[in-house]
Amino acid sequence: MLEVLTGVQTPDETLVRSAREGDDSAREELFRRYRSDAYRYAYRQLGHEQDALDVVQESMLKAFSALGDFDGRSGLRNWLLRIVINTAYDVGRRRKRQPRGHDDDVIGREPATDDDPARRLHQQDLRIKLDQALDRLSHTIRTTFVLFAELGLSYKEIAETQNVPIGTVMSRIHAAREKLQAELDWDELNGQ
Amino acid sequence: MRCDDVIRELAVPTDERDSTALAEHVAQCPACAAWAKRAVGLDRLWKATRPPEPSSEVWDGLWTRLAPSLDVPILNELETVAPFVPSQNGSSAKSEMQPMPPRPLSRSRPRRWVAIGLIGLAQAAAVLLAVGLAWRGFTPSQPTQISHLFDSTSPASASLLEDKESPRLKLVSITVPSEGFPTVVDEGRLVVIHLDAKPRKILLPIFSSHSMFVIQAEGQLPTVVDLTPEGMSFEVNDWYLGFGAVEELANLKVAMKE
Numbered sequence: 001m002l003e004v005l006t007g008v009q010t011p012d013e014t015l016v017r018s019a020r021e022g023d024d025s026a027r028e029e030l031f032r033r034y035r036s037d038a039y040r041y042a043y044r045q046l047g048h049e050q051d052a053l054d055v056v057q058e059s060m061l062k063a064f065s066a067l068g069d070f071d072g073r074s075g076l077r078n079w080l081l082r083i084v085i086n087t088a089y090d091v092g093r094r095r096k097r098q099p100r101g102h103d104d105d106v107i108g109r110e111p112a113t114d115d116d117p118a119r120r121l122h123q124q125d126l127r128i129k130l131d132q133a134l135d136r137l138s139h140t141i142r143t144t145f146v147l148f149a150e151l152g153l154s155y156k157e158i159a160e161t162q163n164v165p166i167g168t169v170m171s172r173i174h175a176a177r178e179k180l181q182a183e184l185d186w187d188e189l190n191g192q
Numbered sequence: 193m194r195c196d197d198v199i200r201e202l203a204v205p206t207d208e209r210d211s212t213a214l215a216e217h218v219a220q221c222p223a224c225a226a227w228a229k230r231a232v233g234l235d236r237l238w239k240a241t242r243p244p245e246p247s248s249e250v251w252d253g254l255w256t257r258l259a260p261s262l263d264v265p266i267l268n269e270l271e272t273v274a275p276f277v278p279s280q281n282g283s284s285a286k287s288e289m290q291p292m293p294p295r296p297l298s299r300s301r302p303r304r305w306v307a308i309g310l311i312g313l314a315q316a317a318a319v320l321l322a323v324g325l326a327w328r329g330f331t332p333s334q335p336t337q338i339s340h341l342f343d344s345t346s347p348a349s350a351s352l353l354e355d356k357e358s359p360r361l362k363l364v365s366i367t368v369p370s371e372g373f374p375t376v377v378d379e380g381r382l383v384v385i386h387l388d389a390k391p392r393k394i395l396l397p398i399f400s401s402h403s404m405f406v407i408q409a410e411g412q413l414p415t416v417v418d419l420t421p422e423g424m425s426f427e428v429n430d431w432y433l434g435f436g437a438v439e440e441l442a443n444l445k446v447a448m449k450e
Contacts, residue, residue, distance in 0.1 A: 027262060031255055036245065043243035053246065057258055064262045127241040149238050155204075174203040181230040189237065 012076040020067050031060055034080050037151055041081065042088045044146040047131040051091055059087045078161045081151075085143055085161070126189070133183040137176055144169055145176035193217045198224045202231050 010029070018026035035056055042055035063083050070079055134142055140162075147153045147161060148169075155173075159166045193201075193210075198217050201209050202224075218224050 024259060028255060028259070031258070032251075035251060035254075039246065040243050049244070049246070052243070053250070053254060057254060060258055061261060123241060126237060130237055130241050150242075170204045174200060177203045177231065177234065181227070181234055184230075184234070184237070186230060186233060189233065 013072065016067060016070060016072075016076060019064065027064060030064075030076075034077065035060070037077070037081065038084045040150050041084055041146055042091070044134070044150045045088045045142065046092055046095065047127070048095075051095060055084060055088045055091050058091070059084045062087065074160055078157060081147070081161050089139065129184065129189065130180075133180050136183055137179060141172045141176045141179075144172040145180075148173050195221060195224055199227050202228055 012030070012033075015026045015030050015033075019030055038056045038059050039052050042052035042059075043049065046052055046055070059080070063080050066083075070076065074082075134145075137145065144158055144162060147158045148155075153161065155166045155169045158169045162169070193213050195217075198214060198221070201214055218228050
């Protein structure tokens with residue numbers, strides 16, 4: 001409520017303290033703050049909206065249950081992302097055993113992307129091609145690239161999230177780009 | 193600028209980039225220009241395929257479902273909360289959700305999995321890692337039984353090795369005698385299955401805890417190594433990462449069937 005009046009966002013640390021004490025509004029605010037990051041990451045890893053929502057749900061459940069263990073060293077976002085990364089990996093493994101097709105408008109979305117069916121079809125086609133190329137990356141490299149390209153994390157933030165040196169992060173992004181650019185059929189994509 | 197530097201800068205931009213020199217090089221070098229064109233294409237493709245943001249109704253529905261569960265202990269909760277399934281119109285009403293049967297996450301769940309698998313370990317990777325270990329100068333301490341890695345009935349044994357220079361860096365050498373196959377394991381257990389007749393070594397790098405595991409399988413028959421750690425970690429799950437690393441290195445293939 002104070003945020004509305006002052007326009008200043010309550011720091012994560014304050015919300016975490018309140019959430020640990022069982023404050024529902026603090027929990028909801030943390031959920032609201034990080035749900036999109038979790039969803040976008042999971043979606044890029046799994047290529048499926050429903051699976052991505054499952055990841056958000058599981059991750060948030062784990063995160064709130066383990067909030068007492070959060071020591072604040074790495075920042076809440078990085079800590080949460082680590083949980084999301086693990087959960088998405090786990091869900092992905094389960095999905096390999098029970099595969100789903102690509103999305104076909106399963107859940108409610110923001111209206112802007114739904115208006116034009118032809119555009120949606122085209123977008124879906126592009127997504128399948130990109131997902132196929134992403135599938136050829138190793139999990140580690142794909143994770144790094146998604147954190148960079150989708151969530152816009154800095155090299156330093158990715159290094160903290162993945163617990164590797166910044167140089168390793170840069171090498172992985174380089175490798176991901178090389179491979180994705182080589183795998184994609186540019187003539188076909190440009191013709192679309 | 194050299195082509196390598198240009199491509200590196202295009203792939204992984206840094207603050208130190210000299211944009212003018214970069215542009216001049218790209219303008220004169222067809223190979224780098226083609227690379228830059230593909231990089232722009234990838235960026236456009238990425239933007240064009242951005243995940244559609246769920247509607248506020250979907251988010252509200254998810255939170256409505258999640259919030260009441262947050263004060264329940266995690267292991268119970270993971271077994272009882274169904275995955276979130278919004279209705280077609282994204283309604284948040286709980287009654288309109290279509291809960292699927294809950295998916296168990298805990299290893300304590302009595303459901304059993306029959307694990308069948310094949311492993312083709314990349315010999316070169318193992319040799320390379322073994323050399324790396326030798327180079328690091330690991331020396332075995334007094335063998336210590338790591339009982340929690342195994343079921344009480346497991347014939348496998350483990351000994352702890354420590355790096356003198358870096359006490360936090362540890363190795364666990366696990367020896368697994370031959371066992372029958374197929375083996376039934378609990379869902380959620382992390383296992384490495386060998387079908388290879390030759391003794392193999394697999395190294396599991398455990399990143400955040402600065403430790404490393406060596407699994408040494410011996411014998412002529414397929415063996416199963418149970419690596420499931422006790423408890424659950426909510427930080428970086430080293431086991432997932434380590435297992436993923438081994439899978440990539442060793443071309444490991446594990447299939448599980450309910």
